[in-house]
Amino acid sequence: MAPTVLVHGSGAIGSIYVYLLIKAGFSVTAVCRSNHDAAKANGFLIDSEKYGNNLRAHPKIVRTSAEAAQQGGVFDYIIVTSKAIPEDKTSELIAPAVTEGRTCIALFQNGVGIEEEFAERFPHNPLLSVVVYLPSTQIEPAHMRMGNFEMLQIGSFPASAYKEKVGVKQAADTFVEMLQKAGSNAKWFDDVQEMRWRKLMLNASWNPVCALSLSRDVAFLASAPDADREVGALMMEVVHIAQALGYSSVNEETQVEQLKRAKDRVGGEGIEPSMLVDALNGRRMEVETILGNAVRTGRKAGVAVPKLELLYALAKALDESMLYRQPGQSLKGTETRAERGKTNAS
Amino acid sequence: MAPTVLVHGSGAIGSIYVYLLIKAGFSVTAVCRSNHDAAKANGFLIDSEKYGNNLRAHPKIVRTSAEAAQQGGVFDYIIVTSKAIPEDKTSELIAPAVTEGRTCIALFQNGVGIEEEFAERFPHNPLLSVVVYLPSTQIEPAHMRMGNFEMLQIGSFPASAYKEKVGVKQAADTFVEMLQKAGSNAKWFDDVQEMRWRKLMLNASWNPVCALSLSRDVAFLASAPDADREVGALMMEVVHIAQALGYSSVNEETQVEQLKRAKDRVGGEGIEPSMLVDALNGRRMEVETILGNAVRTGRKAGVAVPKLELLYALAKALDESMLYRQPGQSLKGTETRAERGKTNAS
Incomplete structure (x- = not known):
């Protein structure tokens, strides 16, 4: 059968x-x-x-x-x-x-x-x-x-x-x-975890960067000052975590290779990472599994991840704002999940 | 007269x-x-x-x-x-x-x-x-x-x-x-430049953070993990630049005081910094004078500003995406200012 x-x-x-x-x-x-x-x-x-x-x-x-x-x-x-x-x-x-x-x-x-x-x-x-x-x-x-x-x-x-x-x-x-x-x-x-960290290099950088800036990968490269350096630095923070976990094949060489894939697309329309598609459609983004778990693993391993930490906070708040704010409005302090939890409980 | x-x-x-x-x-x-x-x-x-x-x-x-x-x-x-x-x-x-x-x-x-x-x-x-x-x-x-x-x-x-x-x-x-x-x-x-850097502590952190996350200050504090630590760290990068310029009154104490102003608003709706209002209305944001000049001054003074650099790149790309992309769409690589410049010149 x-x-x-x-x-x-x-x-x-x-x-x-x-x-x-x-x-x-x-x-x-x-x-x-x-x-x-x-x-x-x-x-x-x-x-x-x-x-x-x-x-x-x-x-x-x-x-x-x-x-x-x-x-x-x-x-x-x-x-x-x-x-x-x-x-x-x-x-x-x-x-x-x-x-x-x-x-x-x-x-x-x-x-x-x-x-x-x-x-x-x-x-x-x-x-x-x-x-x-x-x-x-x-x-x-x-x-x-x-x-x-x-x-x-x-x-x-x-x-x-x-x-x-x-x-x-x-x-x-x-x-x-x-x-x-x-x-x-x-x-x-x-x-296969080593391969997971290798892909995370891509997902933890391009996904939130494109979602927050509402720009495709090559548009971000063209619009932001030192864009390739910033994306490369985000990828390197992931590399440093992976290295601390013993995954030696996730290294600077693979980072350069990953960044090159986007650079090679310059001149075209560029691609929309899934988190950007979600942001455009007001859908939940995979913030915790892509950024949250990376940041927590990095901290536990004693690796400095200053840029990933900021990106995580920004993406998390954007995700929540999509859930709870009125279209065209900003998320108010009284509309957050925490405040809604209070209302439901009372 | x-x-x-x-x-x-x-x-x-x-x-x-x-x-x-x-x-x-x-x-x-x-x-x-x-x-x-x-x-x-x-x-x-x-x-x-x-x-x-x-x-x-x-x-x-x-x-x-x-x-x-x-x-x-x-x-x-x-x-x-x-x-x-x-x-x-x-x-x-x-x-x-x-x-x-x-x-x-x-x-x-x-x-x-x-x-x-x-x-x-x-x-x-x-x-x-x-x-x-x-x-x-x-x-x-x-x-x-x-x-x-x-x-x-x-x-x-x-x-x-x-x-x-x-x-x-x-x-x-x-x-x-x-x-x-x-x-x-x-x-x-x-x-008065010392006072300018003191206010920049507020503008270079809350303005882009709220614009990128579409969240008011207290909503960001409630939604993002370690939100106060991230905003505080951004403020401290501004403090480090100001200190390198000799403005000793812009220090950790003023940073704590500035952050407290938002924390004191928790429980209310929160405020919309001007960059957030601009982002909601598709208007240009003061990215260069608030973030770009800070980052450039920091680099020139040899001060590490990893979080401000990332925030600058994100805010700059968001600003450009508001200018050139179609509503509800992402900015394509072929729609950027650089590409438009080419089209105009040819």
């Missing part, structure tokens, strides 16, 4: 894996929220430079993981591609679809420190941490436009579980094999 | 001095831009906790300083209260109304390094640098709401001019006397 896969969060990233896995012959259920009706009516439409245009995928569509479980779904794998926002308590959202000791949970998310919530909630399930490189945008509900690149960096959480915990090796090997068979450029890492 | 005064930029700040000076018997002309028609029709309406409600002022209203000069105006003083934005070339805008060797120019503006432009353009005129503390908002065209506080800190530019340059002492003494007579809490300083 084909492995069963639940994809939790079928947006720009998740839908691509829905497509690939169905094509490879697997049984796929997709949890859709904002794009539920469009996906239910017509499936997913994907225009991809890598895989081809006008591709269609018709997974089983549900609104929640609970709905998938109620319909009798038992899953070998759950791929989580929803945003990594601690308050969303995603571990609770997927819980109904998790079979203890069987379902392997794979987190296709940005940031660091994202795994603990799932490791605590599901101590007896294999847990995989996955770093995704995949330029893709949902241009209208259930319609994706994808670029010419796809890469997954996969490891177990914790790293030692692959060798030490029963069932992890088998679930992990099958998962990587399955993705590779599906057409993904998936690679296994003995300690 | 009563001294003649031209107030260039009669918004929330300028209009209050228009009112005070008329009341004290001076001949006042007001340059109005966005509020010209309302001021021309009904004069200024001021509701002030300090001076009283429903106050009216009817100065001579013009659209430009050039218009004031064309109508035969010869001015003993020009008070400049427009925003300090280098690209506006305000020195050129007021030039037609400046009588060489006679007109004393008083800059009622925020930031540092704002005086050079005027000193170079009008080397034979007395030049006064004025730090303004005055909570006032234009709630509709030509209608101001003012709080219960007003203070001016006045000095000559350069500081030595008061003693060394012909005519400065007399112009300055008369100016301070005239303002005091008008009801202003105006004070003379032998080196």
Whole structure:
């Protein structure tokens, strides 16, 4: 029997894996929220430079993981591609679809420190941490436009579980094999956290910088004084944390390489990091997992992160202002979460 | 004969001095831009906790300083209260109304390094640098709401001019006397630059922090992690620059005092610094005079300003994004000032 896969969060990233896995012959259920009706009516439409245009995928569509479980779904794998926002308590959202000791949970998310919530909630399930490189945008509900690149960096959480915990090796090997068979450029890492910090270099700098300035990467490079130096310095603070954790391959050389990717785009329109897209649409931003956890890890390791600390405070307040302020107005002191909490409690 | 005064930029700040000076018997002309028609029709309406409600002022209203000069105006003083934005070339805008060797120019503006432009353009005129503390908002065209506080800190530019340059002492003494007579809490300083750096502590931190996070001061304090520490650290970078310049009264004690002013407002709605008001209304922000000149002065003095540098880059890009991007969109690399320059030149 084909492995069963639940994809939790079928947006720009998740839908691509829905497509690939169905094509490879697997049984796929997709949890859709904002794009539920469009996906239910017509499936997913994907225009991809890598895989081809006008591709269609018709997974089983549900609104929640609970709905998938109620319909009798038992899953070998759950791929989580929803945003990594601690308050969303995603571990609770997927819980109904998790079979203890069987379902392997794979987190296709940005940031660091994202795994603990799932490791605590599901101590007896294999847990995989996955770093995704995949330029893709949902241009209208259930319609994706994808670029010419796809890469997954996969490891177990914790790293030692692959060798030490029963069932992890088998679930992990099958998962990587399955993705590779599906057409993904998936690679296994003995300690994928190092790759997570390498990507964080990019996410912790460009994401909030673009969201706060409402500018695409190359527009920021053109508009701000010493823009490349500032972004480079933010990346280097991430490098210093990673080095303190022993991840020697996250270094100045990789920083220069990461910055160069944006510099090479100068002359074009530039790209919108996900946090900028969220800011433009008034949606929650992954501030805690991308900046908060980095700052806390840096402090704990005794690394100076003055610029990341400021960026974290600014992004956090902007995120809250999007939640609670009136459109076109500033967030008032009486409108903050803390004040709302008081009102609710009284 | 009563001294003649031209107030260039009669918004929330300028209009209050228009009112005070008329009341004290001076001949006042007001340059109005966005509020010209309302001021021309009904004069200024001021509701002030300090001076009283429903106050009216009817100065001579013009659209430009050039218009004031064309109508035969010869001015003993020009008070400049427009925003300090280098690209506006305000020195050129007021030039037609400046009588060489006679007109004393008083800059009622925020930031540092704002005086050079005027000193170079009008080397034979007395030049006064004025730090303004005055909570006032234009709630509709030509209608101001003012709080219960007003203070001016006045000095000559350069500081030595008061003693060394012909005519400065007399112009300055008369100016301070005239303002005091008008009801202003105006004070003379032998080196007002020290007071400018003291106020910059406030402007270089709260202004951009609130503009970037779209949050009022107390909302930022409530929303961002370690918010008070971040704002305090930004203020301390300004303190370090001021100390390097020899301004010993701008120190950690004044920093704590400045931060306390916002902390004391917790529980209320909070205030909107001018840069936040500008950001909400898509208007230019005083980024160069408030942050750019501070960063450049800091670097020249060998002072580390890592957080101010990042804040400067973010605020500058946000300012440019407001100018050139489509509403609701991000600034594209092809829309920046640099790219527009190219298009215009080709």
